[in-house]
Amino acid sequence: MNGADMLCDVLLTNGVDVCFANPGTSEMHFVAALDRKPQMRCVLGLSEGVVTGAADGYARMADKPAATLLHLGPGLANGLANLHNARRARTPMLNIVGDHASYHLQHDAPLTSDIESLARPMSHWVGRVAGAQDVRPRTEEAYRSALMLRGISTMILPADAAWGEVGPADLAPVTLPERPVVSPEAVGAAAAALRSGKRTVIILAGRALRAGALETAGRISSATGAALFSQTSDRTERGAGRVAARPVPYNIDLAVEALREFEVAICVGGKQPVGFFAYPHKPSTTLQPGCAVIELAGHEHDLAETLNLLAETAGVRNDVPFTPNRFTQPEIVAPTGALNADSITIALARTLPENAIICEESITSAGKMAVLAPGLSPHDHIPLTGGAIGIGIPLATGAAIACPDRKVIALQADGSGMYTLQGLWTQARENLDVVTVIFANRAYAILQGEMRNVGVKDFGRNARRMLDLDNPDLDWCSLARGMGVEAARVDTIDGFTDTLKAALAQKGPFLIEARI
Known part of the structure; x- marks a missing residue:
């Protein structure tokens, strides 16, 4: 038994049974060990951005981490953009990054790099395995950290630690400590604010946006009159x-206006909302300067239990009804007119199947979906969280x-x-x-909007x-078919509606290029 075998066994013992991979020479002993473990599902991504993005999507929906296998520093670097998104989503993930054998590092071979420095900005925990005997404790520490920190653990595995011999061991799942308890003072302050008569908003993030936690927030809102808002979350x-x-709202002016009236903001699962970017003569934060901010609980807390505690402290009874969203999907009128973001999302809303998962990287083409979503069949929504584009296709793959x-x-x-179409x-x-x-508007439309936001109204040639x-236009149908995915191009809303119905009725991957 070698260190790579021990690594596989520790992962499997703790329920980590999917590995998204793009391996190289230094990881071949780990690949061989994975080959001896049929319980582990190994999924190849043709670029590391696909690997890390798919691991993110998997963990968001499975509520447990996947492992990734990346080749040295350059391989890790290729996956960093989607690790940034996963970090912002507080996604638990275990990155296994191979490295040269420890005694080979002194020779500064061409692929040698400072992996720790590459990993640290996008990881919540970084560790290096010292040798084969260190594989088990380091892997257990990485797993524990990924769950308790709700984030990314990056473990560096030198090749000699992978091939070094270890003795068999009786393995057991890692024991996790209790989650930290929210401050009684913060709970008291939030409850007092809800009872004060001041205009109060509860801003939810992270796991506070799961159905059970939302019901509790809804009861608090019904009993106290507090408004409910959400931030971009996993x-x-x-x-x-x-x-x-x-x-x-994403737009800073709309966000400031939406939150203008509130005197107290209670943040559950994240900090107070801020603008995505700075703009001349516009604020960085979206709450009014005089608004009192109570950061009640962070990602590390049990957010559902935090909301229960807040309700109890504020005197909100368990039998206080919440106002559930009414089912309005059958009332949506079929779209007509031009094929655009609004008509596409209306057509999708009319046909959305129950328990679907929507992975969204539509950027400027969100259309009517967010407005219609409350009345649709119950579904999950997992978005771009960190703003680093190129996660949509991998996110859907992992989900x-x-x-x-x-x-x-x-x-x-x-x-x-186009960043990660290999997915x-x-x-x-x-x-x-x-x-x-695919919302094929043949432009970086978000950047065109940002140019206008900084005062540039007329675009020159550069x-x-x-x-x-454009010039040339992207041919998404050819790109998809070249990777084995059935595809169709549509130019009208009737064509889109018919194609969407057919795609939803079949199993397997299908791509629709909607030229808007």
């Missing part, structure tokens, strides 16, 4: 019968592996989709039930060439 359980929290019996729908902008190949290889809708995606 996963929101939406739809009829659930409680809707209004998203804080489909976590939930093979649920339909996954990826709403994908064309520009960001389509993984969807075809694994026969994943994903419908990808700006257009950096922000347009």
Whole structure:
């Protein structure tokens, strides 16, 4: 038995049974060990951005971490953008990054790099295995940290630690400590604010946007009059019968206006909302300067229990009714007119199957989906969290592996989709039930909007060439078919509606290129 075998056994003992991988020479002993463990599902990604993004999507839906296997520092670096998104989503993940044998590092071979320095900004825990005997304790520490910190653990595995011999061991699942308890003073202050008569908003993030926690927040809102808002989070359980929290708008002016009236903000699962970017003569934070902010609980707390405690302290009885979203999906009128973001999302809303998973990287093409979502069949929504584009296709890939019996729908902008379109190949290889809708506007439309936000209204030749995606146009159908995914192009809303119905009725990956 070698260190790589021990690593596999520790992962499997703790329920980590999926490994998204793009390995290299230094990881071959680990690959061989994985080959001896049929309980581990190994999923190949053709770029490391697919690997890390898929591990993110998997963990968001499985509520447990996957492992990734990455090749040295450059391999890790290729996956860092989607590790940034996973870090912002507080996704538990175990990155296994191979390195040269420890005695070989002194020779500064061509692929030698400072892996720790590359890993640290996007990881919540970084550790290096000292030798084969160190594999078990280091792996257990990485696993424990990923769950307790709700974040990314990156473990560096030198090749000689992987091939070094170890003795067999009686393994048991890692014992996790109790989660930290929220401050009684903060709970008391939040409860007092709810009873004060001041205009109060509860801003939810993270696991406070799961159905049970939302119901408790809904009871608090019904009893006290507090408004409910949400920030961009890893996963929101939406739809009829659930409680809707209004998203804080992305646009800084709209966000400030939406939150202008509130005198107290109670933040559950995150800090107070801030603007995505700074703009001249505009604020960085979206709450009014005089608004009192109570950061009640963070990602490390049990947020559902925190809301229960807040309700109890504020005197909100368990039998206080919440206001569930009414089921309005059958009332949505079929879209007509031009094929655009609004008509596409209306067509999708009319046909959304129950228990679907929507993975969203539509950027500027969100259309009417957020407005219609509360009245649709219950579903999960997992978005781009950290703003680093190129996660949509991998996110859907991981979600489909976590939930093979649920339909996954990826709403994908064309520009960001090109970053990690290799994920389509993984969807075809694994026969994943994903419908990808490409909003093909042939532009980085989000950047065109940001240019206008900083006062540039007229685009010259250089700006257009950096922000347009034409000449030549991207052919998404050819790209998808070249990776084994069935695809169709549509130019009308009737064509989109018919194609969407057909795609939802079949199993396996399908891509719709909607030219808007």
